[in-house]
Amino acid sequence: MMKVLIADDQELIRESLRIVLDSKKNIEVTDAVANGQEVLRSIKECVPDIILMDIRMPKMDGVQCTQIVKELNPAIKIIILTTFDDDEFVYDALKFGASGYLLKGVSMDGLVEAIETVYSGRAMINPDIATKVVRLFSQMAQGDHSIHVEEKLVLELTKAEWKIIREVGKGASNKEIAEALFLSEGTVRNYLSTILNKLQLRDRTQLAIWVVQSHEFKNQQKVSGK
Structure with missing residues (x-):
């Protein structure tokens, strides 16, 4: 049973999310709250597996709340719910440990799939905003937000794994x-799991950041002619 906390002002x-998710046999909604302060109160009373976190909330927004929650309990996974125009919040939410980033207009089936994906330990970024996220990562690559991977770990990657990595670098979804x-x-998911283990990265988000920063990735592009 996946325990989910809903946070939206x-x-x-x-309440609509509570009704829909409570109807799913494998999901239990622990609470539905209106801001980040209420999230912190709620997780003391009942620790959820996943928080569906609105990024814009009064008193304490989703970005600040994500940072505090991950410091208090890193095991809690967070899916950020936002609108298409919240670009400035993308990096901070992911930097502080959010595992997913979805548009509020996502279908209920898509939301349930995202919850299941994040619960299993993978990251989930809505395909509609994947290009924006990758563009942001490219900008980050020019700054100081580096993801470092030891060269000896990179050398263990196979040609097949580099094909997967190139697609992640384009912002492509598993599908x-x-x-x-x-x-x-399923094969793509298995490849990604192996790649993350080899590179000692936490999740797909860190992989995507590393991809756009990596000299090795650029060299692979030249070798492949892409």
Whole structure:
């Protein structure tokens, strides 16, 4: 049973989410709150597996709350719910440990899939904003927000794994990677898990940041002619 806490300052949204998610056999909604301060209170009473976190809330927004929650309990996973125009919040939310970033307009099936994906330990970024996220990571690559991987770990990557990494660098979803490389989504997930283990990275988000910063990745692009 996946325990989910909902945080959104719009009562209609949070109560609608509560009703829909409570109807799922494998999900239990622990609480539905209106701001970050209430999130911190709620997780003391009942620790959720996942928080659906609105990024714009009064008193304490989703970014600040994400930072505090991850400091208090790193095991709690956070999916940020936002609108298409919240670009300035993307990096901070992911930097502080959010595992997912979804548009509020996502379908309920898509939301449940994201919860299941994040619960299993993977990251989930809505395909509609993946390009924005990758562009932001490219900008970060010019700054000081580096993800470092030891060279000896990079040398362990196979050609097949580099194909997956190139697609992650383009902001492709698992489904898009599977279609591009003629693989099943399950195979793509297995490849990503192996890649993360080899590079000692926490999740897909760190991999994406490393990809756009990596000289090794650029060299692989030249070798492949892409």
